[in-house]
Amino acid sequence: MAFSSTIYFLMGVLTNIFSVQAIPLFETAFTRCAITLILSYLWLRRSEQPVFGTSQVRIILLLRALTGCISMSSFIYCSQSLPFSQAIVLNSTVPIMASIMARVFLHDKLKVADIASLACCFFGVLFFFREALTTKGHFVKAMEASYAHAKTGHHIFGILLGFFSSIMGGTSYCLIRAGAKASDQPMLTVFSFGLFASPAMGICTYIFEDFVLPGFQSILLMLVSSIMGFFAEVLLARGLQLERTGKVANVQYVEAGLRQLWSLAFTKVAPSFDRLVGVSLIVISVCCTMYIGPDKETE
Template sequence: MASSSTIYCIMEVLLDAFSAQSLPLFEVAFTRCVIISVSSFMWLRRSGEPIFGPANARNLLASRAVTGCVSLLAFIYCIQRLPMSQAMILSFTTPLMASVAARFILHENLKITDIAGIAFSFFGVLFLLGSPTSIEGVSVEPKLGQGVHVFAVLIGLVSSLAGGVSYCFLRAAAKTSDQPVGTIFSFGLLSTAAVAICMINHPSKSNLLTHEFVLPSFYSFVLMTFLSVLAFFAELFLAHGLQLEKTGKVANIQYLEVALYQLWGMGSLRVALSFGKVVGCLLVFVSACCTMYFGPEKEME
């Protein structure tokens, strides 16, 4: 889920740069899921690996697909009902959830350095996202009343929890099947079907999941396709990282996404330079460097 928020932010910048029209989030998510499914399928066929993974890993692959799909759909609902800054903060609780879930699901030990690293990174995100962030390139529903706001926050926490558990199933499945691409295909296949159902047009404009289809322009389609390909490689590197390293360390590196995005925004003068943002970037980078400095701790089989 954390990577989803960054992808939508980059989508906004590129859509605005090319003066493309606004697109419903479900269309962006559907394009992403289709590209991820097709790319992972072609990867598996080319490598000669089983499409649905070995028999001993299929339950893990199915669990990873379900939790990842729930996290994605809940995040899309959350990003439609909350300001982008709040939705992103909620999305970046996913590494926290992943570290805690790994303690119970994978029985991984959390060291003080792991906890401190994630805490520093999360506080850095709070500094970076303290002010509202607008999204113009991706269409967002009007914000509703206080009751719906609280409900959206709860949905965001559910998305983070599901995303954290998905990290654990992803790590377990990747290690069991010895092929991380299988976890990507299972997630992409289920998410494509779920998002396609949510894209069905509904006469009620207040429907929370369905939206009227908008035919993308050439620029919008190219940008969505390009970012979807990048999303596939991001999923691939994440799965491979979780295959090799502890969940807590990989989750902490995920915070680099928001720091790099803010640096990009400040470098392109789209985001105003402030003391809080500089402190946030420093916290995230110092935490990530410490995580990498302490080195890989590959588990002995």
């Protein structure tokens, strides 16, 4: 799970450093989903695994693909309707929703240590959000750009849609876990998502956005990010297959901590107290979760 979160972090770093052309979000999502579909199909065919799984798990795979696609679409709209920092905070509630949904539907144990770890990580993200409202620089510019696209009448709807995206994302985590355990093949959950999300993102691109023909550098960046995203999805599915959702969800906050450490290391802005506290909370919480060790369930 730490590797999965690290890959997501590296994808963000590559995008920030080498992005030279503004590509619409739905178009970017379509590219990533299409690459995920192709790679997961080739993986399953090479390993001689049934592409669509057995009849017992197909309904789980379908629901996983549906909830994952809805969560992605909702977050894209949320990020376009709300200030950048608010969209990030709403998206950071996905691990919390995943733990709650796993307790309700999968009857996973939600220990006091899990609750404390999730709370520490989320408060760490809130410290980053507080600094984003006051610190001048790149983050504020991105936030101001988001404000320019936000409409007052859609603000409340964007917040509600952000929460809905988190609920769907948390439910998707549970279905990934259920599908991976039932089929003993986490790659099936990745393939089912790509199979459903690719045409859905393509339709959204056609309806809601104007197609932008990317240049060579943008195409290369999108391909590299999509391949990295594929491996991150595989590692996420494998982690959910092996561990309780509560522990996996907590480790997901590694990405937020790494983003802040990158910013502290490679920007000229002096580290603030809020950012240092936020990073410390996430690092300590995740280290404690990993130090406790594997907590695999016995069938």
